[in-house]
Amino acid sequence: MTIRQKLHTALAESLKNLGAENVSFSLEHPTELSHGDFATNAALASAKVLAKNPREVADALVQELKNQNIAELESVHVAGPGFINFKLTDSYFQELNKTVFLEQENFGKSGVHLGKKILVEHSSPNLFKPFHIGHMMNNAIGESLVRIMKFSGANVIPISFPSDVGLGIAKAIWSVMQQEHAFLYDDSASLESKMKFLGECYAAGTRAFEDNPETVSEIRKINEEIYRAENTPAFELYLHTKKLNVHYFENTVARLGSHFDSYIFESEAGIVGEKIIREHIGNVFKESEGAVIYVPEESTHLPTLVFMTSEGHPTYETKDMGLLSIKFDRYNPDLSAIVTDAHQVPHFDVVVDAASKIHSEWKEKSVHVPHGRMSFKGQKMSSRLGGVPLATDVLETVLAEVEERSKGRENTSTAENADAIAIAAIKFSILRTKPGQNINFDPETSLSFEGDSGPYLQYTHARIASLLDKAAGLGIAPAYKAGEPATDLERITMQFHSVVESAISEFAPQHVVTYLVELCRTFNSFYGANKIVDESDQETSAHRLAVAKAAQIVLKNGLGLLGIKAPERM
């Protein structure tokens, strides 16, 4: 049981004693540390029920709590209009420090979803099309949610939904077939060169489709062959290039720190979805002008959408329906989260509304996390990258910036470190905002590497690592000294549990970001005010190291939740 749960229970008990049972109240860390370690509005919330003024209720509550003799409480007092502030004892923080050292990478885990199965779908690529900045946003949020949900104790299954059928792909295949492409089957040729070739084919195929009317029927024929999985040369080539694309996708997301347990392909979802739609024509869907449509109830204010085109092809909505079906049939999750671009929200709402009439749990257990779009401000980025920036372009741009800044630094960055820093800078700027918000990616500020930034967090981690190294060289090991007054750093470190909890319940990585910035600021302030490793005072040094190391463990765990690496040197 965490201290927060303990206090919550004690407060509920006290309220009951005062005659205010089942009043909901908050118990949180005040913004101002000077207000205490916890604060509650319990008195304000129950004043009305008790028909007393809040201060009066607060005083009574404080008395009740004192009677309960909670060992960890240093002081409890009433403040402002009727808030009750709690301050924890120094020995509580000593115990906490011990716990952090004991639990290490497990410190902060919550267990609220222990035994649950959670599916998280994200980063869904359009195979044959390049991975662009939108996919990167999706990936940063999705991967963070995967990690946050793992911290909830759930069995998390990350999956992705690659788009592997469609006219665009047929265009690319058509173009490949016009050219010499034996090297695509040559294992000694690099994947990059193959992808570059396929990318060019994609563009060429698109041009041909628009400019040469005679190619249209050929491309449509290839499209049909792929849809029907016919055993033709085009389909064989498609299967091979699809494999290359999946491989490339895996490399790309691996660089960003993601791995998927499995894929559900758009092609299979289309087939499953189509079956469901056809089975429910009449009771859920209806035919109109040769197409199959879904007309939501008027009260939902949702638009009518086409599920099967008049040509008999499943639309995106039908594929999403198939996707839902496959997810629940295959995994039977307790919760199924999906990360998509915010502009899909209305479509998703319609699909889920229709799905609720087929299997109500498909709606009830689904969570949609939309992400916004990234726009670019400032000349630096827009001049180097035209149009929709590709993930690799953005990474290379940021990487160049990192390398520029690494010049002349004492600890020269390795290539691996530079990549980790560049990714941290990008992920931070995505994850600091609420998912769903559009992001203005301004390299002048987003990538300042100063203040609130991914590199700032990493720098703090490396700084602590460096201190620990220095101390180890002097034979000083971290050791908490009993009786030392708890520092602000320890008080902030302790708040990690609550942050994890709200990140889990709200699907909100930004809470972790905000918290880590505060943790690092507090540490750096501590660092500036105290000499941590001091040969002449080994006992104090050991104590401060213990406090710093606990913060470092929490920082590393928090960065882990964001999918950001915690380098030892930078």
Added chain:
RNA sequence: GCCCCCGUAGUUCAAUGGAUAGAACAGGAGACUUCUAAGCUCUUGAUCCAGGUUCGAUUCCUGGCAGGGGCACCA
């Protein structure tokens, strides 16, 4: 026209209906014969407008204004 999302310092972002709205960048000032200056200390500066609900509203409701997205055969 209808529906959804959004509007917070000069800028980029935070804030389960709670205390003095929190950071960073930019601007101004400063410390360091000390462990990583991608750092630290101090400082200037904000809730789009008008109503309403509430002990209390950036948050909830209504109406404006401004931006983004969606509205049947693309995804």
